[in-house]
Amino acid sequence: MDRTSGTVTLLLLRAIPHVIIFLSFLVLWEISIILGWIDNIMIPKPTSIAGSIFKLYVTQGIIYEHFFITLCEAVLGFCIGATIALTLATISSLSGVFKRYVIPYAVVLNVTPGIALTPVVIAWFGYGMGSKIALGAIVSFFPIFVNTLTGLTQVDEERDELFRSLRANKYQMFFKMKLPGSLPMVFAGMKIGLTTALIGAIVAEFAQATHGVGVLMSRFSFKLDMASSIATLLSMTLIGLILFYSMEFLDDKTVFWRRENRLTITSRKRKQKWLKANSLKR
Amino acid sequence: MVLGFRAFQGKHTKRIISHALIFIALLICWESASNFGLLDEYLYPKPSGIFHSFWVIYVKNASIWHHLWVTIGLVLLGFVGGSIAGVSLGSLVGFNPTMRRFLQPYIIVIEATPRIAVAPLLIAALGFGIQSKVAIIILVCFFAPFINTLSGVINVGNDKLELFKSLGATKRQILVKLVFPEALPTIMAGERLAMTAALSGALVAEFIQRDQGLGSLILLYSRNLNMSSAFACIFTLTVLGFFIFKGMEILDRRIAFWTYEAGRIQRSNKKARKTLNLLEVGHG
Numbered sequence: 001m002d003r004t005s006g007t008v009t010l011l012l013l014r015a016i017p018h019v020i021i022f023l024s025f026l027v028l029w030e031i032s033i034i035l036g037w038i039d040n041i042m043i044p045k046p047t048s049i050a051g052s053i054f055k056l057y058v059t060q061g062i063i064y065e066h067f068f069i070t071l072c073e074a075v076l077g078f079c080i081g082a083t084i085a086l087t088l089a090t091i092s093s094l095s096g097v098f099k100r101y102v103i104p105y106a107v108v109l110n111v112t113p114g115i116a117l118t119p120v121v122i123a124w125f126g127y128g129m130g131s132k133i134a135l136g137a138i139v140s141f142f143p144i145f146v147n148t149l150t151g152l153t154q155v156d157e158e159r160d161e162l163f164r165s166l167r168a169n170k171y172q173m174f175f176k177m178k179l180p181g182s183l184p185m186v187f188a189g190m191k192i193g194l195t196t197a198l199i200g201a202i203v204a205e206f207a208q209a210t211h212g213v214g215v216l217m218s219r220f221s222f223k224l225d226m227a228s229s230i231a232t233l234l235s236m237t238l239i240g241l242i243l244f245y246s247m248e249f250l251d252d253k254t255v256f257w258r259r260e261n262r263l264t265i266t267s268r269k270r271k272q273k274w275l276k277a278n279s280l281k282r
Numbered sequence: 283m284v285l286g287f288r289a290f291q292g293k294h295t296k297r298i299i300s301h302a303l304i305f306i307a308l309l310i311c312w313e314s315a316s317n318f319g320l321l322d323e324y325l326y327p328k329p330s331g332i333f334h335s336f337w338v339i340y341v342k343n344a345s346i347w348h349h350l351w352v353t354i355g356l357v358l359l360g361f362v363g364g365s366i367a368g369v370s371l372g373s374l375v376g377f378n379p380t381m382r383r384f385l386q387p388y389i390i391v392i393e394a395t396p397r398i399a400v401a402p403l404l405i406a407a408l409g410f411g412i413q414s415k416v417a418i419i420i421l422v423c424f425f426a427p428f429i430n431t432l433s434g435v436i437n438v439g440n441d442k443l444e445l446f447k448s449l450g451a452t453k454r455q456i457l458v459k460l461v462f463p464e465a466l467p468t469i470m471a472g473e474r475l476a477m478t479a480a481l482s483g484a485l486v487a488e489f490i491q492r493d494q495g496l497g498s499l500i501l502l503y504s505r506n507l508n509m510s511s512a513f514a515c516i517f518t519l520t521v522l523g524f525f526i527f528k529g530m531e532i533l534d535r536r537i538a539f540w541t542y543e544a545g546r547i548q549r550s551n552k553k554a555r556k557t558l559n560l561l562e563v564g565h566g
Contacts, residue, residue, distance in 0.1 A: 021384060042407045100297070101304060111523035113482045115398075116497070116516050118489065119504035124325055199396045206402065207489050207501070214399065218490070221402040229403050233395065240394035 044227035052227040053234065063216070063235055070201055070213040071239055073129055077136020078197035082190060085141045089148035093178070099149075106145055114139040114200065118207045132204040132212065139200035140193035147189025151182025184258060187251040194243045202236065213239070327510035335511040346499065350518065353484055353496040356412070357526075360419020361480040365473055368424045372431025373465075382432075389429075397422050398486050405490060415487040415495075422483030423476035430472025434465030467538040474530045481523060 026046045032038050033045045056063040088106075092099035118135055125131035155178060163177050205214025213236050220229035256262040309329045315321045316328045323331070339346040375382050401418045408414035438461050446456050488497025496515055503512035539545035 018384065018387060101301070104301065108520055111527055112516060112520040113478070113485055113523060115482045115485050116500060116519045118485075119501045120509065120512055120516065123504045123507065123509065195394075195396070199398055202396050202399050203486055203489070206486070217399060218402040221406040224406055226403070226406065229406070233399060233403065236399050237391055237395040240396060241391075244394055 041224060042226065044230065048227040049230050049234075052225075052231040056228065056231050056235070063213075063232070066211055066213050066216045067235055067239065069129065069211045070132075070198075070205065070236075071242070073132040073201040073212065074136055074194070074198040074239070074243060076129075077133040077201060078140050078190075078194050080133065081137035081140035081197060082144050082193060084137070085144035085189075085193070086148055086186075089145050089152065093149055093152035094174075106142065109138075110142045110146075114142075114196075115203050118204050122204065122208050127208050127210060129211075132201040132209065135200040135204045136197035140197040143192040143196065144186070144189040147185045147192075148182060151185030152178050155181060183255050187247070187255060191244065191247050191251070194247050195240060198236075198240055198243060324507050325509060327513055331510035332513045332517070335508075335514040336517075339511060339514055346496075346515065346518065349494055349496050349499045350522075352494050353488070354522070356415055356419060356484045356487070356495065357477075357480045360416050360483065361423055361477055363416065364420040364423035364480065365427045365476055367420065368427030368472070368476065369431045369469060372428040372469075373435055375428075376432045376435030382436075392425065393429075397425060398483060401483075401486055401490055405487075410491055410493075415484070415491060418487040419480050419483040422486075423480040426475035426479060427469060427472040430468045430475075431465060434468035435461060437468075438464045463540070467534075467541045470530075470534045470538045474527075474534065477526050477530050478523070481519070481526060485519075 029038075030046050033040055033043070088102060092102050114135070117138060121135045121138070122131045125134050159177055159181065163173055168176065201212070202214040202217075205212040206218055209215045213232055217229050217232045217236070220226075220232060252259065252262060256266045312321070313328050313330060316323050316326060327335075375385055398418075400421055404417050404421070405414045408417055442460060442464070443456070446460050451459070484495065485497040485500075488495035489501055492498040492501055496519060500512050500515045503509070503515065535542055535545050539549050
């Protein structure tokens with residue numbers, strides 16, 4: 001208890017210079033605009049950005065709808081892309097022939113900037129959420145595919161030998177060696193895929209949409225309402241942070257053996273479970 | 283040489299032929315599906331239609347060339363600007379621990395922001411024209427070289443650093459002979475990422491400012507439901523992306539040659555020959 005409060009105060013102490021520098025930067029910014037050194041229209045004052053954040057989130061509350069629509073688009077697109085990528089990568093790791101015939105197409109898809117498909121995807125799936133989800137899926141496919149494939153095919157040789165010397169069958173080899181071994185790589189790919197899915201959704205919204213943060217952003221900036229568009233940009237950052245940290249959380253939960261403290265906690269839990277089960281049997 | 287050629291002829295040609303057969307079969311399926319009305323021809327263009335529009339936009343009307351050069355120029359300009367900014371700022375921050383500590387929260391925030399999203403803001407701030415497009419690309423491809431330079435500079439091995447210091451190397455020698463070569467492979471990896479990002483950035487900039495460039499051409503064609511021409515442009519981008527990818531790989535092999543086995547052997551052979559020549563000259 002004492003130790004944790006100690007670390008908290010240490011963290012707070014460390015944060016103080018950061019906060020001071022940030023605040024003085026903001027004050028400097030504000031003053032230089034008030035004195036007319038920087039153009040007020042192009043670069044808005046920090047107070048007016050804060051004001052438009054307040055307006056967007058509290059008084060008008062118009063951002064929530066757009067925020068959740070973009071979030072949903074990114075997550076759904078990511079889910080579809082990830083499902084296809086994981087399936088294809090798993091099949092190609094199991095079958096060499098399939099891999100040989102799938103990889104050229106995957107490489108072509110990788111080399112093409114996925115964003116180039118935006119207008120075509122919009123023509124196919126319409127102006128609604130469908131086109132954004134589809135673009136998110138296309139864009140997030142490749143990083144997940146490549147990472148899963150390398151994770152599943154690059155097996156530690158010693159582990160492989162151990163499993164074979166213990167006469168593990170094919171299913172055991174896959175589920176107990178290859179799959180857990182590939183998980184760190186898979187999660188690294190999924191993190192990249194999730195961010196790219198968000199980018200895909202936002203770019204599709206720029207091109208043509210009725211709802212979403214991207215539309216809001218382009219509306220504000222074409223009205224030269226820079227304060228509101230920076231506020232919208234900050235909410236995009238918020239979406240990015242939410243997505244990234246939820247993926248990080250999942251990574252932490254699933255690939256627990258990569259972090260020392262998570263490893264000890266999980267193994268202790270499993271040990272207790274095991275002990276309980278065994279004592280019940282006796 | 284001969285052996286390699288034989289191996290190439292045997293297994294390789296067979297594989298290439300089977301790949302080509304499958305590809306052609308796919309094309310035929312697609313073509314007949316749209317001929318029989320299973321696929322809407324307006325939305326999902328036939329392969330023959332795409333080939334025809336390739337011919338039209340490259341040869342008959344030759345309308346694509348201008349846009350192609352504009353996009354390539356934009357990508358190169360933005361890439362050079364972004365990577366210079368990224369590498370210099372990255373090394374600046376990497377050598378300066380205090381600065382690193384204070385910039386870290388901002389770096390995390392910027393990393394989470396989808397950077398392409400700043401495009402409309404930049405266009406509003408800088409006005410229509412090439413300057414805002416280049417600014418978008420610089421912004422998009424700034425980050426990967428920055429982060430990679432930073433991590434490359436930070437992660438120089440302590441043992442090596444100690445060795446250099448114990449041999450009395452000056453700061454400049456440490457920089458030129460240790461830190462720079464150590465960080466270069468990581469930096470090059472960042473540059474590769476930046477180059478792909480630059481292409482996407484250019485496209486997004488052209489989607490928003492629809493005056494010229496491949497992005498605006500794709501948008502125009504798909505708005506007119508001229509999907510086969512849009513696809514011809516997209517496949518052009520595929521080829522462009524492929525060349526960019528290969529070009530960066532070759533550049534990487536040239537610059538950071540010691541990360542590749544073959545490059546290392548070649549270079550060391552060359553150096554050995556040079557020294558031998560020098561020795562012979564000396565003897566003569």
